[in-house]
Amino acid sequence: MEKYYLAALQHVFNLSEGVIGKLLDHFKTGENIWQVSPREIKGSNILSDTQFKYYNDFHRKNTDFPKQLAEKCQKLKIRLTSIHDEDYPPLLKEIFFPPYVLFYRGTLQNDLPRLAMVGSRKITPYGRAAAEKLGRELAAQGVCIISGAAYGVDTECHKSALTIGTTEAVLGCGVDIAYPSSNRKLLDEIAEKGAVLSEYVPGTPPIKTNFPARNRIIAGMAMGILVIEAMERSGSLITVEHGINANRDIFAVPGSIFSPSSLGCNKLIQQGAKLVLDSEDIISEYRDKIKIKTLSKKNGNIEKDFVLSAEEERIYAILKPDIPLSVDDIIYKLHGSSPANVAFLLLQMELRGLVRSNDAHYYRNL
Structure with missing residues (x-):
């Protein structure tokens, strides 16, 4: 149950991992934090007056929240991994304030190198062709493609990876919610062959402010970030910023100087991102990590691997x-x-x- 207590705290403190860390240093476990009296919480002098009031009000009205969360996850077949577990994505632990708990459907692909592929929601034919080609070629090399399941580039990267390998989708809402709704079938397929994950408790709606935080997980889980197509102020550049802060490699696909959809990518290249014309431009950077070149094709219930x-x-x-x-x-x-x-x-x-x-x-x- 410990991870459910951690998940409850993560939910209450609105992803303030720094506060949770201080509480854990003082009280040792998430269960201890949840079970001690409000007076002991206040006496620790860890929470500000505003934080304590928020915590106390929530806890008083939702005493059984960890238990209810466990029952809901079991009913919906949603798994949890905490930062202390072996199946927690290893690279994610390296970022500033990683989530203490991740909710997920499917199986986390920790045995595969991960590459983030992101880009514009307003995808052009050029962006779609690039996403399809690079997503498929990288997945064919045994790379797990990670993205955000948004319209446009994200969706095409997931789809192309699934034709021959595996992929993971990080959501800005609960993993029981299909967002966008048109990707419900795609998310179910991703959960069958990879994983759909989130730091938000089941039932959390796709609030706009959730997505910048979601992007730090995409960047944190991956060894590098490939931007397919992005405008000058694209949300994809937030993911890149998180990647730079986490010391991740940045790659970008060039585009026409006359296309606003490629301006963000072209400027990234100008600033030092590696220009990508082919999947080999990425594979060559990770020869030590990408050792087995495997293609996976599923036929009925039989999984076949081809080298x-x-x-x-x-x-x-x-x-x-x-x-x-x-x-x-x-x-x-x-x-x-x-x-x-x-x-x-x-x-x-x-x-x-x-x-x-x-x-x-x-x-x-x-």
Whole structure:
């Protein structure tokens, strides 16, 4: 029950981890804090008069809050992890004031390197193509894509990652709430193959002020942040700021100098973010972390893992989701590969569900 007492305190003090930390130093456990008398809380001199009044009023009216929270989470099949647990995302512990408790549906992907992919809600065709390509290629390399499940770039990154790997969505509301509502099915699929998580108790609505705090978790869980498309004052840049404060790598996809949707990305590159033209620009930074290149395709209830050969990797990297290429084009781009071998590998990759061809035998990746 300890994590439910911590969750209650996190809820009461409106994510003020500094206050909770001081209380824990004094009272040792979340349960002790919740069970001691108001006089002892006040006597600790940790809370200001305003904080004590808020805590005392809430506690008096919601004495059984931790128990009720535990029952609600059990009913909704929502799990909790606290900062003291082994399944708590390890990199998140490194940021200033990490949440003491995370609520989640699914399975946290702590065995995979995580990369945050964020961008504009008002996605352009260029941004969608970039999100689809990079999300799929990175997921194919065994990277867990983490984003915020918002309209636009976030949604496309989650979808592309799910076609071949896994992803995690961090919400600015309770994990039992689908926000945006149009992503309800997507969030359920993410929970099946990855995780949907939040620091907010179940039932918390998507209040505007929750999202900047949500962004610090996205940045904190990831080894780096890739910005696909962002305007000059995009909310994605808040995530970047959190990433910089946490010493995370910053990547950005360049765009047209005439496109307002790319102005934020172009300025990030101007300020020192690494320019990304291909997934290899990111993979090359993490060779020590990304050692196994695995593609995961689900067929019914059977999970199959595929390891790409070097030649298959080259073929997959050449293909695009929106521009089908002929076998001759692929052979030309591979510079010297055997035509018979390329044709054979394309057939094998299509049978494994990694690429698709049309009636004219033009191929694209999935």
